Amino acid sequence: MAQISFRDVRKTYGTLQVIHGVSTEVADGEFVVIVGPSGCGKSTLLRMVAGLETITGGEIAIGDRVVNQLEPKDRDIAMVFQNYALYPHMSVYGNMAYGLKIRGLAKSDIDARVKRAAEILELGAFLERRPRQLSGGQRQRVAMGRAIVREPAAFLFDEPLSNLDAKLRVQMRAELQALHRRLGTTSLYVTHDQVEAMTLAHRMIVMNAGRAEQIGAPLEVYATPATTFVAGFIGSPPMNLIPQRRGERDVLLGVRPEHLEPCAAGDAMLTVDIDLVEPLGSDTLVYGHLAAANGSGVRVAVRLHQSVDARTGHLAVRYDPSKAHHFDPQSGQRIAT
Amino acid sequence: MVENRPWLTAASHAVLILGVLAVAFPLYVTFVASTQSFEQTLQMPMSLVPGDQMVKNYSQVLGAGTTTGSKAAVSSMLVNSLVMALAIPIGKTAISIISAFAIVYFRFPLRMFFFWMIFITLMLPVEVRIIPTFKVIADLGMLNTYAGLTVPLIASATATFLFRQFFMTIPDELAEAARVDGASPMRFFVDVLLPLSKTTMAALFVIQFIYGWNQYLWPLLIATDESMYTAVIGIKRMIVGSDAANEWNLIMATAILAMLPPALVVMLMQKWFVKGLVETEK
Numbered sequence: 001m002a003q004i005s006f007r008d009v010r011k012t013y014g015t016l017q018v019i020h021g022v023s024t025e026v027a028d029g030e031f032v033v034i035v036g037p038s039g040c041g042k043s044t045l046l047r048m049v050a051g052l053e054t055i056t057g058g059e060i061a062i063g064d065r066v067v068n069q070l071e072p073k074d075r076d077i078a079m080v081f082q083n084y085a086l087y088p089h090m091s092v093y094g095n096m097a098y099g100l101k102i103r104g105l106a107k108s109d110i111d112a113r114v115k116r117a118a119e120i121l122e123l124g125a126f127l128e129r130r131p132r133q134l135s136g137g138q139r140q141r142v143a144m145g146r147a148i149v150r151e152p153a154a155f156l157f158d159e160p161l162s163n164l165d166a167k168l169r170v171q172m173r174a175e176l177q178a179l180h181r182r183l184g185t186t187s188l189y190v191t192h193d194q195v196e197a198m199t200l201a202h203r204m205i206v207m208n209a210g211r212a213e214q215i216g217a218p219l220e221v222y223a224t225p226a227t228t229f230v231a232g233f234i235g236s237p238p239m240n241l242i243p244q245r246r247g248e249r250d251v252l253l254g255v256r257p258e259h260l261e262p263c264a265a266g267d268a269m270l271t272v273d274i275d276l277v278e279p280l281g282s283d284t285l286v287y288g289h290l291a292a293a294n295g296s297g298v299r300v301a302v303r304l305h306q307s308v309d310a311r312t313g314h315l316a317v318r319y320d321p322s323k324a325h326h327f328d329p330q331s332g333q334r335i336a337t
Numbered sequence: 338m339v340e341n342r343p344w345l346t347a348a349s350h351a352v353l354i355l356g357v358l359a360v361a362f363p364l365y366v367t368f369v370a371s372t373q374s375f376e377q378t379l380q381m382p383m384s385l386v387p388g389d390q391m392v393k394n395y396s397q398v399l400g401a402g403t404t405t406g407s408k409a410a411v412s413s414m415l416v417n418s419l420v421m422a423l424a425i426p427i428g429k430t431a432i433s434i435i436s437a438f439a440i441v442y443f444r445f446p447l448r449m450f451f452f453w454m455i456f457i458t459l460m461l462p463v464e465v466r467i468i469p470t471f472k473v474i475a476d477l478g479m480l481n482t483y484a485g486l487t488v489p490l491i492a493s494a495t496a497t498f499l500f501r502q503f504f505m506t507i508p509d510e511l512a513e514a515a516r517v518d519g520a521s522p523m524r525f526f527v528d529v530l531l532p533l534s535k536t537t538m539a540a541l542f543v544i545q546f547i548y549g550w551n552q553y554l555w556p557l558l559i560a561t562d563e564s565m566y567t568a569v570i571g572i573k574r575m576i577v578g579s580d581a582a583n584e585w586n587l588i589m590a591t592a593i594l595a596m597l598p599p600a601l602v603v604m605l606m607q608k609w610f611v612k613g614l615v616e617t618e619k
Contacts (some may be wrong), residue, residue, distance in 0.1 A: 014448040052513050073519035086511035098528070099518035148516075 002063035002076070002153035005030045010057030011044055020210045022057065025190060026154075031180050033189045035065040035197035036203075037208035037233070045207070046190045050079050050156050050166055060329055062153055073102075078147035082159040082250075084139045086131040086146075092118075096145045117145040120182070137168045138326060139197075141175075148183070157189040161190055161196065172201060194234050198222070206230050224325070228252060228332040231325065237285065237301040242270075243329060251335060254325035257303040259284070260317040268316035272300055279307055286315060357533055364596075371395070371590035378585045394590045403587045407574035409563040413592050414571040417560075418550055419485050419598065423566055426545035428491035430538055437500035441598040442512060452501075463555055471558050474497075481562040490555065496541055503537050504530065540610035547599045568595035 011019035019041045028033045047053040051072035061304040067075045085205040100110045126282045161169045197204045198218045208216045214226040225231035231239040231254050236237040242253045272288040286302040326335040373388035395566040440452050470489050479485030515525040556567045577590045
């Protein structure tokens with residue numbers, strides 16, 4: 001059990017800087033998700049915690065030890081890889097026991113730990129199988145089992161669900177949550193999937209181009225995105241960003257698709273020329289662009305809770321000004337209201 | 338593929354049958370000659386029916402060689418060949434797999450330079466550098482020794498390259514997972530890379546066993562003493578002069594004996610050999 005501290009962590013490859021100083025604390029027992037598009041540096045950050053990448057600047061501490069100079073095996077962490085990285089020639093049991101064997105644990109102790117992990121993950125029937133005889137979800141569980149048996153201070157997950165099909169991903173997401181409730185181990189989880197981030201995280205770190213754009217609880221990030229990047233990345237479809245003039249200055253008005261409500265033409269705050277309608281059953285997504293009257297042909301999305309017959313035409317919408325956001329068009333930063 | 342073109346089928350069968358005959362007939366003649374007496378082999382044309390001298394001929398060559406040519410016993414030649422054919426693949430595998438491990442998994446100065454140095458030696462097989470290599474071995478006093486027979490043939494760019502290519506197909510995450518699990522590089526090598534390389538090693542073993550067994554030019558220079566003859570050299574030394582002076586029945590018996598071990602290795606290792614060439618356990 002331990003907290004993880006990032007103190008102005010930086011990474012450069014030659015002259016290329018990929019992490020521009022990340023500082024945050026992961027509390028003991030917390031589940032923190034690092035989320036961002038590919039190439040944003042999220043995996044690099046995780047691998048720096050694991051000790052698979054060197055730390056160019058700043059400090060990472062696990063517990064109260066600065067680990068910058070420690071080998072991965074001395075950091076008291078366990079990692080789950082995207083492609084599982086199971087040893088193909090070892091049985092499920094062998095895969096889970098290998099790290100313990102190297103650490104010189106007694107046979108009986110290894111056996112007890114592997115059996116317990118197998119029981120938690122429902123792998124008891126597969127202990128003698130080879131990884132290639134298992135399904136994707138089972139392999140994923142073995143990879144987790146390999147992490148669990150070590151009883152580390154922290155779990156590091158590098159996109160562990162992205163090789164699974166959609167249905168299995170939802171199921172494994174729930175299992176991960178249950179597992180974390182049961183073990184309470186500090187966890188750092190990297191993903192590019194904002195739904196995974198929203199559902200799993202106690203807190204999330206939204207990264208873009210090597211910077212932590214926003215760090216906060218999922219609903220807080222959703223409700224008050226700090227930048228236009230976060231506004232666009234968290235939520236699907238992304239927040240509508242509409243250039244406006246507000247008093248003396250240009251601003252970007254941000255409204256989430258679900259906060260736009262259809263209304264009578266007379267009350268309309270925005271009028272949308274419909275381009276495409278996607279009925280999803282529970283609700284309907286309408287994509288279109290703003291009519292010239294209120295601006296610039298900006299593309300917008302609206303989430304309606306009723307079905308619409310129209311394939312084309314106009315849709316008059318309004319929104320609750322208290323649910324609108326404003327951003328600076330140059331810096332992309334949120335403007336406090 | 339299903340095709341119904343009788344002429345094509347007939348023609349392709351004819352070609353294949355001709356091919357089989359071209360390979361199999363000389364083998365058959367060799368076998369027949371090895372079962373006949375010396376006088377029978379001199380008849381023109383030679384009988385194509387196996388004779389009754391098989392046991393006599395084979396025990397003669399195994400025990401005492403020929404009477405007119407080399408008198409070295411073929412049994413000791415077979416032992417020499419076996420030593421050579423085992424030392425070469427084992428030595429090659431041991432050296433190559435470790436070099437490939439270094440080149441793929443470690444970052445050291447001039448890594449690529451050394452890789453290309455190894456690669457370039459592909460252009461310098463023993464036959465090309467035979468005179469300087471002979472000089473070195475002779476100066477080191479290694480003529481007529483097993484070391485002299487095998488060491489110059491052990492360094493191998495081909496095998497290093499083969500293992501390097503195989504290691505590069507192993508996902509990096511496997512090495513990283515082993516690092517997180519606490520395995521040292523050598524531990525990773527022994528516990529993960531070696532077991533995964535089993536099929537590649539088996540394929541290499543078969544190829545190199547045959548390469549070592551069939552070596553001709555090098556042992557011809559190095560093995561001047563009868564006791565160091567390999568089977569292939571033994572055949573050469575049994576042929577002494579004019580056609581009629583050679584005991585062809587005994588020479589053919591030796592040839593059959595020299596052919597058997599490589600054939601056995603291929604047959605016994607065939608499953609592994611094919612596996613090593615076409616699939617990897619990943």
